[in-house]
Amino acid sequence: MNEREFLENYDPRAFEPLAVTVDVVTLTIREGRLKVLLVERGEPPFAGRRALPGGFVRDDDLDNAARRELAEETGLLPRVHLEQLASFGDPGRDPRMRVVSVAYLAFGPSLADPVAGGDAATALWADVDAAGPLAFDHDRILAAGLERARSKLEYTPLATAFVGDEFTISELRSVYAAVWGEDLHAGNFHRKVLSVPGFVESTGATTERSSQRGGPRARLYRAGDARILHPALLRPAREEEVR
Template sequence: MMNEAEFLTGYDPRAYPAVAVTVDVVALTIREGALHVLLVRRGEQPHAGRWALPGGFIRPEEDLPQAAARELAEETGLPGRIHIEQLASYGTPGRDPRMRVVSVSYLAFAPGLPDPRAGTDAADAAWHRVERLPDLAFDHARILGEGLERARSKLEYTPLATAFTGETFTVSELRSVYEAVWGVPLHAGNFHRKVLSVPGFVESTGETTETGGARGGPRAKLYRAGDARLLHPALLRPAREEEVR
């Protein structure tokens, strides 16, 4: 039997069909109380002029998370140092008209991200409310849909919501995150009770807001993210709560 060095000497990768790998990023933030996703208008074919998720081909020296952060920064001008996690892989034949392309998608979250600027091969970049989306290029509607469902589900059983807030926040501000991502109003008192009943979800800073609420109420307590990695009990979406009853 030949050894590995001998095998690699005679190995010809051109004997196999070419397959390219790309990354696509579902970047979410909350602006003016509503959940927004970052889209870029393609400046080149295929699908020139259509909106798409930020992304592109990986470079030979890159790992996948590096490529996702780079594409997000290059095509939009947004900082690469935000929470990014792998979402899923998509490899349906024909999803890209150029060649066989497998995409590894990523989910990114951050609070109050600024207006993006288009770069490299993007003609434009903008935040879009998730309920008012244009027709998307490639299979990006599917990727975005699965990214939104991942985000909504993770709010139930992880402290992901704190990735959409500042370093300190009120329970009311945290509730606004849940309402924006889930797209439903929540009962303030019930939400407050549930959040404080979950060990390690949030911890008090011992401080309060500088002023009271809009109606002149008392100043609100400030919290920071706790050390929990999973929420137990979970904070179920209203529809899910009805299902388990």
């Protein structure tokens, strides 16, 4: 059978229905804590349950569908890097039909308060450690997004986007602590940051006040020109793994 004959005899009813959705893990830091953007579903299935913003792909491509759903359900269209995270296709993940979700990660500073819209009853920023349980398999998607964000801080200078143009090493450490979810030894962190070529560079200035009573004023730094951190700034647990 040639291709023309195949198309003439093709019957789509011979195949199970399949839909594609997008779900977006949007992370930011507020008041020193890592937050995730969630909506409360206003319609079944899982009405009243928290979920990640998302929905069905229509006549747009995947990237635009992710931006559209984020804007429709939360009122946010962050001007941040939006990257494809992973695909999730467990046959039982959606009670309506077979649905494959393409998940995205958005991670940016100074994101606004959300405003619910579309089929979302409410939208809110929630602490990542108190976000679940979420609808569908969104706990699993959130976990994947957290791991991606935490890894990006190991290998890229992304953390410098969450501090001012000039910052102290202590302020940078607070970003890592919030995203990694663990306290970091101040001296060890300081030494590691300064050992990575191009990560940060000194401004030659210091803060107006000392960080501790009677102590010296902290030095100010700015982001360097590195795009990849080498050596990587590994999480304490990961350092133990590679030893």
